[in-house]
Amino acid sequence: MEYVAAGALGFLGGMLGGLVGVGGGVLFVPALVIFLDQTQVKAEATSLMAIVFVAALGAYRQYGYGNVRVRDGLVMGGMGVLGVVGGVAIANAVSGRTLELMFAVLCLVIAAQLVRRVVKASRPPATDRAPGRP
């Protein structure tokens, strides 16, 4: 039963990957912790492995739809590896709680910006075109 539940969360995580371009770890990690009794560290590590395959297939499908700028993706991925090394080093050096709260606030600010952008785009601009022109 636990296996079925973990698989179902896995499916939803993958779905999220296809819909919004994340790896799905946000659901893989809880699936591994809650249903498969993994510790947080092991769950995150195992989730990463699943993410690689999910992201690869997702990127391949999105490429087929014409939504991948391959060069940009590779450049970001390469730089991302450097970033991970730095991030892990700092995570080990400083207290995590303050950083977590700061990142949570950042997430909320970005979410608000995204919503604002959608609201703005759905309103017709006040001065669309000069008067008299079709």
Place this chain on the structure above:
Amino acid sequence: MKLLLIGTLGGFFSGLFGVGGGTVLVPMLIFLLAFGEREATGTSLAAIVIIGAYGTIDQAIYGNVNPGYAALVGIPALAGVVAGAAVQQRIPERAVSLMFAALLVATAAELIF
């Protein structure tokens, strides 16, 4: 130049908080490089393959990766990502933005609690 910065920051936050790089990559591509939502999410996935592969190898060295469980979660997820990407082509880009905003709120909640 911005691309280099975005990639580095994506990896940085990923290493720092264990969140997927996509959480950071997608909004930065939209806001800083004016990518469309679909393009941002597709390109983000390509970058995640590389960042995730490095992370997996690193963690595997410490013996933290369980390939059986990765398959148990990951194989259904492969079906999910194909379905998700197909659905994404049929909905407005604004809807993608709003779903992403909801995901960010959920991520923030997970970090706070």
